[in-house]
Amino acid sequence: MKPAFSVICFTVLSGTGYGLVVWLALSTLLQRDPAVAMIGYPLAFIMISAGLLSSTLHLKSPARARFALSQWRTSWLSREGIAALLTFLPLLAVHWGLFVNGAHWHLAAVLAAIGSLATVFCTGMIYQTIRAVRAWATPMTSAAYLLAAFTGGGVFWLALQMTGGASVSTPAALIIGLALVGLMVIRHFWWRNLAAPSTSTVATATGLGGPGTVSLFERPHVTENWLTEEMGFRVARKHAARLRGISQLLTILPLAILLLVIMGAADMPLPATVIAVLFLTGTFLDRWLFFAEARHTVRLYYGASHA
């Protein structure tokens, strides 16, 4: 599938922002260094808003996005839009509490965290429910989106804590470490799942299987069309192994450095925020591969041997 830059920016930036909201809620409830909230919430707000704005760049007729909340009964994209907008209410309340009243409003923080998780879940479900892309049609998709958001938010929270000079509790570091392991496990199974071909074949797509073999003789038109450009993206597969390696490295290394510093085993080699941005780059690359490597069944009508 074509990896649309605007959609990748949206899922990575907003996802990480939502993850940060979850961590900030946890730390607010547990009374961990409230000062971080003063930087963390505005940062999360900016990431979420920038991501959502970026997602509208993907639309060919953005003015009609005003209808996009209407089909929540069947459409996960509609549900995502509603969840995203509803989450802004408690999120704005948290800001009001922090900057106008000078108080931590726990209920607003919890509601913002729940809304954040719901929004990320909806994002995952948009892709998970597309049967035509076999690699996406697994519960691992929404799990991976949730874990990526939770871990990414955790890394940013960790980086903010350390920049502010606050101590990080062992349980918090441990949870982020475990989330990272979970993310690695999910990615491993994801790639195994990706390698398996779809049950849809050229034979089932045309019904011409029978005893013989079916292969494309001639495309409908000699030039590319919207379908082959949108669903026939091939560039990623050539360098897939290398790109996966880089994204894994950018995921594991930044977090490993942060955890080593927390344990006192190493000095900080870079500012913590730079390390968090490195992690974000890894997530970005992984998300790019999520789209670029996925194979759509329509390719079967354009000469692909499997989908």
Next chain:
Amino acid sequence: MTALPAHTEKKLGLVIDLDTCVGCHACAVNCKEWNTGGDLAPLSDTDPYGADVSGTWLNRIHSFEVADGDDARLVHFPKSCLHCDDAPCVTVCPTGASLKRTEDGIVLVDEDRCMGCGLCAWACPYGAREMDAVAGVMKKCTLCVDRIYSEELPEEDRIPACVRTCPASARHFGDFADPESEVSLLVAARGGYDLMPEQATKPVNKYLPPRERTALPTPARHADDGPPLKGFWKWLDGALERLP
């Protein structure tokens, strides 16, 4: 509304006969012509006279080679929207632009509500929907809804443009909900089938398989060989063989 109707009064759709289709692309051309000049926005082309021409088509003809041992045959394969009963393109639509009509089962796009997100095209396993690069909305086969219910057109033209124009009578239009309709009888008689049944979309359109045929006799010899040589040619052949 993007909820699929539990039941449609009619099930209008097409039967495509892969046995008789000659791959002339006339159905695609007439589809393009009708739909670019109809009531809806035109089906745009980009760089139409240049080297990198690309355009929106609601019907495209693919050609497949079906090989079985030494025997191979060419099957022309027209593909347009199958107007599925369980259309995944309809339920994913966030704006309500995608819909399946309760009265006749036609799957349509309300272009005034489409925001051009492209999710419906991702959800369709068949590639039946294409984004119009100029209009910025999703385009798809309407089953010529502006022809079949027309009161101005002559009676014989009140069928989809692709069916009207097919010179091989490889395309048939009718109501699959009526077991006595021409399309239902064709499907029953010829073993009409669904494309990608494993995708659980329950397509309305059906395809008729190419008929069995007598396999071509395997050539006994290659064109380079011929019948046994006689006379002068036999002598020349032998003489040349004997040269060092």
